[in-house]
Amino acid sequence: MNGALASALEHLRLEGALFFRSDLTDPFEFESSPLALADALVPGADRLTLFHIVASGSCWVAVDDGVRHTAEAGDVIVLPYGDRYVMGGAGEGERVSILSLLDPPPWDVMPVLRHGGGGRRTRIVCGFLHSTDPLFDPAMRALPPVFVVHLPDGPAAGWVTASIDYAMAGAVPPSNRSADVIATRLPELVVTEVLRTHLADAPAIEHGWIAALRDPLLAPALALLHRHPERRWTVAGLAAAVAMSRSALDDRFRQVLGQSPIRYLTAWRMHLATELLATTGLTVSTIARRVGYDSEEAFSRAFKREKGASPVHWRAAGARRP
Template sequence: MTTDVLSEVLSAIRLTGSVFFDVEAASPWVAEAPPSAAIAQAVMPGAQHAIEYHVVVSGSCWISLIGGEPFEPVQLREGDIAVIPHGEPHAVSSAPAMRAEPDIEAHRRPADESCLPFKMMTGSDAARDARLLCGFFACDVRPFNPLVGSLPRLLRIGRSSSATADALLGQIITLASEEARETHAGAQGFLNKLSELLFIEAIRCHMQTLDAQDTGWLGGLRDPLVGRAIALMHAAPARAWTLEALAAEAGASRSGLAGRFSQLIGYPPMQYLTRWRMQLAARHLAERGAKVSAVAQLVGYESEAAFSRAFKKFSGQSPSDWRSA
């Protein structure tokens, strides 16, 4: 149930991945990334939001988030993955707390994508002691993305979550490492799909670390009651749900479901349903030839006018303006 909902959300927010840099480094070395908002259009044209990630293929390094709330540097070892969900500026280096000047131009996506990933050598003239694959995930954050907001500032996944996770992550990293070194036909497309798998597995590993007290959308998915309610709404988003009907099918009282849902997700079930409907509507509106009246019915509105009011209230744009944009 949880996996299906996660898959639906990843599809609705149009997750795409890209491997951008294949870095070989020799200590001492440091590379600093600017905020993803400053480079999102350069690295992933058309993306609403870009999420940077780093995979340590060999050796080790440190990652530090820069600015905002204080954040202690984190060491990354071979096989570790670091994801920066909210696009904060950060530095990756051979030792903690090193800084460098970000190179905006280095992040510009080339017209000929066959040259990706960029091969980079950095650091001293000594023997290379670390190799990283670095890239971006692009996704929509408007009008509603429940996933990104539920992630921590830094998502670090080590190959120690479980034997199954270790094996799968190891296979993905090995495949990506080997493909990045070669120039096979279709290599970039292959790497892009591998990076998307990497993100999904990182989210699944992160979910395994959550406990019953963790709030947020992922915490809600893991909760038996809230997870059932979310799955029911996702299975039939156009249904004329009421809190009573949802609670009955989820196997709880109205007050029990409303209280637990608000505690974990942060707002009531019917508000969640409206937000999810708006995200589905935004995706349908982006399709060629989409009609506002048809989209309204697809997401559970009998009246086009009522749907248009709800969509504009939530997104700040009318459905027709969103479609044009």
């Protein structure tokens, strides 16, 4: 990890807490709208970042696009913009609202969400973060709406274990404002390290990518590329969409990010593709279309140039795992 990104992440202002744990048995399925809880958890907040640590078992999670991202014990699921999501296990369970499984906050003791058909057990520790940083701005979409990270052995994995132990001990949640600092610092440490791992291969990280999200000229262009990587973008088309000249936009990308807009777009597409290959069952052809390629062959060539292996071989090698 380069120093610029490490420094930027260390200076992120995050407010967080562990707020409940789930004891689920197959088959299970529930849906949640985190923003409905935002004001109750963080008064005045209009956004929340959710994370789920899989303590044991496995599950899948999907946002509105319906794509299921799988997670196993030790994985951390992040929903950076608090999008509505569905979580489930093996088999087809009856989908219910999370609001029917939990009392509304604030909670005097850490609640336990219990749900399922009595089969194989999955335990999950759930938490939230609040931040006004552009990295978590839903308008920018600098991160996928949901992603899964497996942290390598080291301090970060230790913080995940500590979070699990803390939650499983039934500790008093921060929502009653009397909990100790551990409950608030653990989520911040976990999510900071998850971001560090996830962003390690993001495009132009070495050139101050996070700073670019704050750049008044670049931010609108980045927001469009992040939201619509599948479009057939040209520099002229992107410049017109953000009311800049072609040359001014190209110059700004090169000054701040060290590369042209189209080179950035290609790298961003590959970054998204690696996440989809690692945590979903989507075919290579489907992933190619989702990230802006008309054919599997063109996508495979571009992916191999970036990653050194074809999508099929990269997936087979289990490249998500450290």
